[in-house]
Structures are given as C-alpha cells and as structure tokens.
Amino acid sequence: MRRCRACGGGVQDEFRFCPHCGKPQRTKIVEYFRGHPDVGDGGLRVSVYLTEPRHARLSVWRGDEAQAAISLDPEETSRLARFLRASATDGHQSLVSRVLARL
Numbered sequence: 001m002r003r004c005r006a007c008g009g010g011v012q013d014e015f016r017f018c019p020h021c022g023k024p025q026r027t028k029i030v031e032y033f034r035g036h037p038d039v040g041d042g043g044l045r046v047s048v049y050l051t052e053p054r055h056a057r058l059s060v061w062r063g064d065e066a067q068a069a070i071s072l073d074p075e076e077t078s079r080l081a082r083f084l085r086a087s088a089t090d091g092h093q094s095l096v097s098r099v100l101a102r103l
C-alpha cells in the first residue's frame with residue numbers, strides 16, 4: 001500500500017485515485033487496442049493524461065512505431081466516448097466503450 005502524496009492516506013497499489021481525497025495517483029492511464037484482424041493491422045494506444053492540461057492522446061501504431069497521433073481535450077474525449085458507446089451493436093458494452101466511459 002502506498003501513501004497519497006496529497007493527503008497522506010493509504011492507497012492500494014491498483015487504485016488510480018485516492019479513496020480519501022480523490023487525487024489522481026498516476027499522471028496518465030494507458031490502454032492499447034488491437035486493430036481488427038480482417039480490416040487492419042497495428043493498434044490504437046490511448047493515453048489519458050490526468051495532469052493539466054487534461055487530455056487524451058490517441059496514437060496509431062504499426063510495429064514499434066507510431067504512425068499518427070492526436071490529442072483530444074476532455075470535451076471531445078467525452079464526445080468520442082458517447083459516439084462509440086452509441087455505436088455498439090452487440091447489445092453489450094464493447095471494451096473500447098467501457099474504457100472510454102471511465103474517461
């Protein structure tokens with residue numbers, strides 16, 4: 001268990017936010033999404049920065065190299081999350097929308 005740098009409260013290692021004061025315990029959260037095997041390759045890395053200016057950086061990867069990247073502000077990130085959530089066709093939340101819902 002770690003100590004929160006803001007309030008000194010105990011924080012379990014897997015917690016992203018302090019349960020006592022809400023302070024982010026990481027500066028960014030990263031998730032990697034594989035490309036669809038039938039229509040593309042590579043993957044999408046989404047890095048959510050919890051420090052100012054808050055933003056989400058989306059980068060397209062092929063092998064070990066980023067091909068393109070863009071940063072979205074929190075409002076556009078939320079709009080993207082709503083778009084993907086509304087586009088889910090299987091009746092269940094997709095992994096992408098579950099991750100983006102936490103943004």
Ligand SMILES: [Zn+2]
Pocket residue numbers: 004005006007008009018019020021022023
């Ligand atoms: Zn705290």
